Amino acid sequence: MKLLKQKTHIDFIGKDRYFLALSVVLVVASITFLAIRGLNFGLDFTGGTLIEVSFPEAANIEQVRDNLQSVELGDAVVQTFGAANDLVVRVPPRSEDESSADISTLVLNALQQGVEGEVVMRRVEFVGPQVGDELTEQGILAVVYALIGIFLYVMVRFQWRFSVGAVVATVHDIVITMGVISLLQVEFDLTVVAAILAVIGYSLNDTIVVFDRIRENFPRMRKSTPPVVVNSSINQTLSRTLMTSGTTLLVLVALFIFGGKIIHAFAFTLIVGVVVGTYSSIYVASTTILRLGVSKFDLMQVEKEGAGAAIDSQP
């Protein structure tokens, strides 16, 4: 079974203007969404208390709201969580006096009012405001350090133009993924941060595979111009790119559908990231190095050590 015919000769680079335009539109749209709608920050970042409970039967939300009102928790947000008998109550952060212990006890008692059977506590999360600020800082730092590490590694193994290409593609992926999260107002919590960092790793993995092929092809295709070399490299790695993205997506979709609600946002972010990452490794990373004027002379040193075998095996 083969996804693609024996050899593909798609002219990716010739149409790079359109894809550049597409990427620019997507990035600008994402930044606009992030600026206007912002992110739907979860408890991890905003601080506050979240209580998930399970009622013996479908919960009467109006009654629940009244009960909360009566204990001066009228500002709490009540939502069903999946099933009709599961509820999530979110209480905004309090300045002082009431500890998490007090609030969750208060809420649980209030919810039990007028309900026959036991209201079961499923989960309580409380995050103090100072923790949220640190998380934001740590998250941004993590992304920056990951990018620096990758830039350096690619520079050592390839060349600076490739570093720029990899980082541009990665930033492109992060921005668009976050744009989609903002557009759909997916709750942005710690697991989403982890997913975004995993997207960095994944998108890079894809990009590096294409770069590796470009590095190998430059000495082999001495007579060809850089765009031709890059274009055939993309074609040669295309079936691998699609295959790997495909299997990863299979697993992620399984995680999204069957993994439970806790993991929803995580799986969703990764699905978006993998799709965008696949696109960017084909169009963004390679066209960036072309625009930076990559040529066979950039990889002369590598040619001496690594590519010798490749030339020999070529008739």
Added chain:
Amino acid sequence: MNQYPAWKYALIGIILLVGLVYALPNLFGEDPALQVTSARGFAISPELSKVIDDALASEQIGAMDHEQVGNSLLYRFDSTADQIRASDVVKKAVGEQYVVALNLAHATPSWLRKLGGKPMTLGLDLQGGVHFLMQVDMDTARGQQLDRFVDDLRSALRADSIRYVSVRREGNGLVAQLRSSEDRDSALEILRKDQSLQGLDVETVQGGEYFALSATVQERQLLELQQTALKQNITTLRNRVNEIGVAEPVIQQQGADRVVVQLPGVQDTVQAKKIIGATATLEYRAVDEQNDAFTAAQTGRVPPESRLYEDKNGQPVLLKKRLIVSGDQLIGASSGFDQQTGQPQVSVTLDGVGAKRMLDFTRDNVGNRMAVVYIEQKPGGRLTEEVISVAVVREPFGKRFQTTGLDSMAEASQLALLLRAGALAAPMEIVEERTVGPSLGRDNVEQGFKSVVIGFVLVLVFMAFYYRVFGLVANLALFANLFLLVALLSMLGATLTMPGIAGIVLTVGMAVDANVLIFERIREELRNGNTPQASIRAGYEKAFSTIADANITTLIAAFVLFLFGTGPIKGFAVTLSLGIVTSMFTAIMGTRAVVNLIYGGKKRVTKLSI
């Protein structure tokens, strides 16, 4: 031509076998168990197991077996019902010296246990429990230490009969004003020599009509102070957790001023929070007999040596700022009733230093009054300080005495528990809490397991269709990868969390990548007209540098995740990194070995099933 030397096959075989053995314990599940530990951390006496056996036998509860694990006894039971019944029986039989905790013990067979095999621990999100992140209020700790310096300097000056105008806190240090330069020199001498006044940078200050000294606490001393406060808080928390009886709690320092407390399997979270988060302590202070509390409260003019407190009824009480004894000098406390009045009371035992200070004070102050202040830290850094009793000192006392003035027996026993477990050196505040009820934990395990299986099967089917025989070989490698990863995680004693499961799932998805790269290369070589054997060799060789580069960049990202992430993110990063390493092994060496076995021996291979 495609043959591995025998030692390579052997190596692969051995690694897989070891992996299999260490992954195995995860299949056996857990037995409900009771864990009996000495409350004070002493070794358990040999008779203990006999006492427990007798108690269980008399109630006709059959334990599956028991064993000694470190400093505790572990009893396994057939059912949770037996376990809970046994818990009550055993608690009665062993008395208060031992803590009896409900636990889940691995049902790993003993031969596996002897090899060091153990299953992965389930994280709180999978088995239920409480997670707290507590922050130590270092400002308060620093303030308390400065107050202590001020007190010590004052008493040292008084002991040498040096008259001073004032000694007070200022910024990160203290300022003393004296009347003459001779007095100042003597004070300097004291600051240099006195043991309790070390770690200060002292300098003389000019100006004004007095001769002043300024002492700043050294940066190093401050850091040391923070460390000590944190360490003591951790010890205290550990004692408290032992008092509640939790099996396998985690209490760890995180960062400079935080402590993580994890209590797996705890069901009564409200009670746990009360005990863990409570920052109640007692202070013993002298009543200011020279001045009137009501006048001070009305005029707002409080003498500099004293501070205004309120008692339970809101009445003002004027107490000396100088502390006689505080909660951290307490070594024992038990609740009971006063035999004469029948009121609840707490009997207190002080340590050597505390006892001496108490004796010194009471000897000089017979007939004067002493107050007990109850201090509780509220979230947001606010303190409630309340005078719970004021009593006349009838005779000197030191080591042991009683504190009355408590509202109820319940209050007395809670206070005794907190005092016994030790006071916190500095107040703490819960800055993060995650409680997962047992039902959600079960759901998470189920869903996590299900999604792993489904994702895995989908990939297997896809690979088999797409790459035929080579796909099946890759599938074998995928299996090997999965149990090697589980074995590594179990050996490292890693905790399996929901993000960890996500990491495993993702690893499965990405593990096939190496094989896809290799197989696509082989197909390409075949298309270029190379022989099957040469294509296999070239495919593996050429794909290797690509796989290495691609995986190292992913490792960089995972490493950064690990450095910056906390808790769940760290778990995800660990699984991802280990998965990359194991997948490199299985996808490159493992598949090559199998491919060699299939195609390598034959002289003529005309076609590859790829």
